[in-house]
Amino acid sequence: MATTSITVEETPLVRQVLYRADDALILGHRLSEWTGHAPILEEELALANIALDLIGQARLLYAYAGELTGHGEDQLAYLRDAPAWRNCLLVELPNGDFAFTITRLLLFAAFADPFWRTATASSDSTFAAVAAKAEKETAYHLRHAAEWLIRLGDGTEESHRRAQTAVDDLWPYTGELFAAVEGNAMPSPASLHGVWKETVDSALSRATLARPQDGWMQSGGRAGRHTEHLGHLLAELQYLQRTYPGATW
Amino acid sequence: MVAAASLRERALAALQDVCDPEIPVLTISDLGILRHVSVSGDTVDVTITPTYSGCPAMTMITLDIETALSRAGINARVRTCLSPAWTSDWLTVAAREKLAAHGVAPPPHTSSRRALFSAAQLACPHCGSADTEQLSEFGSTACKSLHRCRACREPFDAFKCH
Numbered sequence: 184m185a186t187t188s189i190t191v192e193e194t195p196l197v198r199q200v201l202y203r204a205d206d207a208l209i210l211g212h213r214l215s216e217w218t219g220h221a222p223i224l225e226e227e228l229a230l231a232n233i234a235l236d237l238i239g240q241a242r243l244l245y246a247y248a249g250e251l252t253g254h255g256e257d258q259l260a261y262l263r264d265a266p267a268w269r270n271c272l273l274v275e276l277p278n279g280d281f282a283f284t285i286t287r288l289l290l291f292a293a294f295a296d297p298f299w300r301t302a303t304a305s306s307d308s309t310f311a312a313v314a315a316k317a318e319k320e321t322a323y324h325l326r327h328a329a330e331w332l333i334r335l336g337d338g339t340e341e342s343h344r345r346a347q348t349a350v351d352d353l354w355p356y357t358g359e360l361f362a363a364v365e366g367n368a369m370p371s372p373a374s375l376h377g378v379w380k381e382t383v384d385s386a387l388s389r390a391t392l393a394r395p396q397d398g399w400m401q402s403g404g405r406a407g408r409h410t411e412h413l414g415h416l417l418a419e420l421q422y423l424q425r426t427y428p429g430a431t432w
Numbered sequence: 433m434v435a436a437a438s439l440r441e442r443a444l445a446a447l448q449d450v451c452d453p454e455i456p457v458l459t460i461s462d463l464g465i466l467r468h469v470s471v472s473g474d475t476v477d478v479t480i481t482p483t484y485s486g487c488p489a490m491t492m493i494t495l496d497i498e499t500a501l502s503r504a505g506i507n508a509r510v511r512t513c514l515s516p517a518w519t520s521d522w523l524t525v526a527a528r529e530k531l532a533a534h535g536v537a538p539p540p541h542t543s544s545r546r547a548l549f550s551a552a553q554l555a556c557p558h559c560g561s562a563d564t565e566q567l568s569e570f571g572s573t574a575c576k577s578l579h580r581c582r583a584c585r586e587p588f589d590a591f592k593c594h
Contacts, residue, residue: 225578229570236574239486243514308515315517316485319594327569 189254189262195366197251198269200310201259202364202405204244205270208260209413210291211237212420213278222281229327233288236320243313250309261424265414266407273356275404275413279349282335282342286349289328293382294360294375296321301370310368329386336390343391350387351395358400436471439506443469443476446504453492454573455591457534460493464522467513475507481518484574484594520594532557536576537590554590556581564588 191197214234221227245256252259273291278284299321302314335346360379361372387394403409423430447466452458460466460480468479478497482490494510501508520539523531528538537554555562561583569592571578576589 225568225570228572228578229568232570232574235486235488236484237486239482239484243485312515312517313485315515316482319517319519320485323569323592 208241462527
């Protein structure tokens with residue numbers, strides 16, 4: 184039956200696609216958890232829209248991974264156990280408060296934005312086509328997160344404290360974004376560290392927030408060693424297909 | 433040959449009535465979503481392109497195309513093509529006028545990749561005043577942002593620049 188988990192044959196290209204697809208789907212899922220809980224109506228719409236963009240990007244990438252592996256888009260999303268997921272730990276952490284959600288989005292989008300822009304010139308034509316859509320969407324995500332981080336950091340004492348806590352807590356999860364990747368269909372993440380740091384520094388300084396020192400960095404997500412939080416997220420994300428195998432509507 | 437050309441023309445005529453479900457004043461060809469229509473044998477191949485990666489209207493649009501062609505007695509296959517990526521610059525002049533008349537500001541002819549903290553200046557589609565402010569860059573659908581006119585005090589949607 185379809186409840187059986189799938190095992191994906193991972194070539195370097197498949198792995199590169201899954202890194203991006205899994206990051207997008209898991210962060211999209213986290214943002215979608217805000218639906219009905221956002222602080223104001225405009226933010227409710229914004230977070231849902233950003234989630235929709237990310238889930239859309241994930242679908243295009245899973246469709247491509249499906250062509251490469253023979254597993255369909257839905258199978259890749261719904262029938263892999265936690266150790267088969269290749270997302271970085273940063274995106275799977277629970278939402279925390281609004282400052283944590285916004286700070287995480289900024290740290291991720293500051294990477295995704297130059298990543299997709301560079302990837303538009305990829306020699307892999309499918310990947311370049313996905314990138315051409317994603318880079319425009321990500322520009323909006325980055326701007327939105329940066330504007331909010333400035334309001335929070337340069338806002339009240341309480342919002343500043345929460346934003347600084349979020350930056351400090353999330354910082355050790357940023358190193359994994361730049362880990363070396365085998366294969367050359369996509370931009371090398373390490374080559375984007377300089378531009379990422381420039382964007383993040385500019386937002387942090389406008390927000391009157393301090394940038395933590397680079398120290399020991401968390402890792403393991405790309406290798407399938409996840410935090411306990413991913414299992415809970417997948418339990419919800421995969422519930423329907425696991426309970427009613429092959430259900431469609 | 434003649435049969436194929438006339439089949440294609442009948443298909444194009446039927447497709448003239450297919451509108452975007454979220455902005456019903458625009459047809460899919462106004463929007464630039466409809467890319468190619470070709471004939472192979474007795475089947476019409478229609479190629480469309482998504483506006484946004486996660487646009488939920490694409491499934492609906494595919495279904496509307498199939499329905500419109502089936503009503504005209506035409507067998508159709510609908511295919512999605514990602515490259516070259518759709519951009520809001522593909523909106524036709526007619527589309528921009530229809531949008532404004534519908535109360536939605538058309539997208540400015542600039543890239544979404546503007547400076548990190550700058551905001552686009554839009555004219556109010558109701559009164560034409562340039563004295564407007566952005567309420568949120570994310571509106572009721574993925575393709576729209578939310579604004580307010582300081583002159584006539586009316587809120588309005590704007591088609592996002594992508």
